Amino acid sequence: MELTSNTNILIVGLGVIGGGYASALTKQGFRVSCITKNPEDIAYAKERGMIRVGTTELDPNLIGAADLIIFAVYPQIFIDWVRTNQVLFKSGTLITDVTGVKGGVVAEVQSFLRPDVEFIAAHPMAGRERSGVEFSDDRVFKGANYIITPTEKNTPEAIAVCRRLGELLGFARISELSPAEHDETIAFLSQLTHCIAVVLMTCNNAPSLEKYTGDSFRDLTRIAKINDEMWSELFLWNRDALLGEMDRFSNEFARLRAMLETGDREGMREMMRASTERRALFDKPTV
């Protein structure tokens, strides 16, 4: 398949990411429909012109008409949905996802998927600390990273379509990683940071701290407003990699603590200079 103005795109799960995708793809001229569990979310999206049609039902016509299906739901729901409903897919349909873990998910879906349907996995590295379609905003994709995780079961054509999808959504950098590399990378960049934010938020219950805080604490805890259902699932899906990254962080944290305790000013300064230099790599590309 190719992405043309005739491509029918179905989004399953109209939350904060699915909603952003719907807005961006509708603006790009695609026919976007959706299936989601909450009728109010459909009404919200239709009022704003984000989707053409939406339903809470498993509508065989809608599913059977889709050339590209994007799953923007939790990992286990995604797996179960495809297993149960793949009989309704049109032959040649391409499916993709936005799931934050890939190892178990990609191999599992590709193991039972119909041979005439292809699943190419992707992870948009843009989110919000709120959930729900009413917090969706396609501007968060501008300048952001998009990771595609192809396997040996994927065709060059599907990878190309997925790259094009990332471009159309507005992502600035589109990369490919194996599912295992993805999970290790995300354990560090995304899951560990959420662990740290939550721990910072819960480790000190002193009253009135909000009266004294500066922006650094606010920045480090922005993501401490966290969807507990989704993130506990993501953590457990990626347990071994995340435990490894937590230990990596703890070891370096202990190294800094030891320098502070012994008054090793030069050691601390060297670490801070390395930090400053490396951080420059991570500035968001200007778009």
Next chain:
Amino acid sequence: MELTSNTNILIVGLGVIGGGYASALTKQGFRVSCITKNPEDIAYAKERGMIRVGTTELDPNLIGAADLIIFAVYPQIFIDWVRTNQVLFKSGTLITDVTGVKGGVVAEVQSFLRPDVEFIAAHPMAGRERSGVEFSDDRVFKGANYIITPTEKNTPEAIAVCRRLGELLGFARISELSPAEHDETIAFLSQLTHCIAVVLMTCNNAPSLEKYTGDSFRDLTRIAKINDEMWSELFLWNRDALLGEMDRFSNEFARLRAMLETGDREGMREMMRASTERRALFDKPTV
């Protein structure tokens, strides 16, 4: 003293904070002068109308004319400067600071300060990850917190002037803490967060991580661009409190790690819900 349009304000140290103070106070109609080490910084500030006069010299007339002197320099420089040059102060001058540690600094300065001059300490909880007057911006004070740390040596009049100064600078919440309370609070809210950012930045040297990152890692490491000279000094001034806060964080981090390792989904979700609820307290007041 009172803050009136006739008040002469002298800022010592025209960096990112001193520069922001100069801009804000000049806009409020005060006569603002400065002493700083770099002549280019004075030229920069004069061109932009941030100050009336500035010098790199210890000008006795300028110092002797000041009703309020604000020190925006590193702690040790502040202490040494006052000790050496207090002979030049006018009787009745009020001095204040922006120093990020208070325990050793406030007691030390108050111990040797001339009896006809008063030092009231304050800490603006607004900074930038860059240093230098060219990065100064008085808008960072809007909506931010301002902490005054009076001791038994301070008069109600000086505390009132310091509060008024915080208001004029644009701070939204002005609070008082003892120097010891301040240092413990700041060890957690500010110093620990800088430790975490630096450690996140230096603990993983995998190449190309910037191609895969999302905003959460960017947010948690914004302050990983760090002034190594200043922060190593601040850490060492507040060593015991900071070591305590690092241990507090590590213990809670270990608790989350244990829940992940044993697959305690409900425990993790409970911690995340507590985090989400508590984080709402820290949203910046809208101004």
